Amino acid sequence: MNLKKVAILGPGLLGGSLALSLRKNAPDSRIAVWGRRESAAAEVREMRIADIASTDLESVVHEADAVIFCMPIGHMRALAERVAPLLSPGVLVTDVGSVKVPVARALAPVFQKRARFVGSHPMAGSEQTGLAAARADLFENAACIITPDETTDACAVADAKEFWALLGCRVFALSPHEHDEAVALISHLPHLVAAALVKTAQTEKPAALDLCGSGFRDTTRVASGPPAMWSEILRENREPLKYSINAMIENLHAMTTLLDSGDANAMERYLADVKTARDRLKISPNQ
DSSP: OOOSEEEEEOOSHHHHHHHHHHHHHOTTSEEEEEOSSHHHHHHHHHHTOOSEEESOHHHHHTTOSEEEEOSOGGGHHHHHHHHGGGSOTTOEEEEOOSOOHHHHHHHHHHHTTTSEEOEEEEOOOOSOOSGGGOOTTTTTTOEEEEEOOTTSOHHHHHHHHHHHHHTTOEEEEOOHHHHHHHHIIIIIHHHHHHHHHHHHHHHHOGGGGGGOOHHHHHHTGGGGSOHHHHHHHHHHTHHHHHHHHHHHHHHHHHHHHHHHHTOHHHHHHHHHHHHHHHHTOOOOTTO
């Protein structure tokens, strides 16, 4: 894929990390970053991670080979309608949104016959936010899910895979619906569970929070993520998430039955089974 210029729309944690990673992995590419506020563009210029940092959308996307939307998904459609007339038909357009059915529904029609759109979701991030938390190695060995549907241009799919692989990702392809079902289980449910753990301790015995060790802190780390961002993600993926919550409740009920039985061997088999599954996870050291 030709990457003479890459336009990044949104200079937060993921947008800033994209710029830093491109500096490292595609040093010949020109990087342009759009910020909604001048203060955000100025911060990018101060960090010297882009060739262009501006609030002027046209100058940022002009002659770009790839345009990446790095902002809350609720803001993408309005910005896409501004961007689409500025692009040539061959431009690859993608995003980093955590929910893909709403993004595909909002963006695909806007870019139809104007650019080549395919959704993306790099499974990389942090409970930290903002450009100051950006890292060049954020995407290394992280899974990235691209989400074409039956209308997606095959060359756009190939170019999206190449783009994320260039940044060090392990690239997978799922439909938007399959993606949302999967991340409900492995990303969105864990966030709710972490929040519920903290809320349960806070409600039942607040003083216990002063006693917690690394196990509780590690298990609930993601609950420190930005509430506004996560509220939007959870609402947008509510149906797959509700299914995942009910499945979790069923597993908790099964655990209650197991505890009531007093069967030590059954408990050990249960824990051994989940340990084996957990130990097989491929986890990036940067996540």
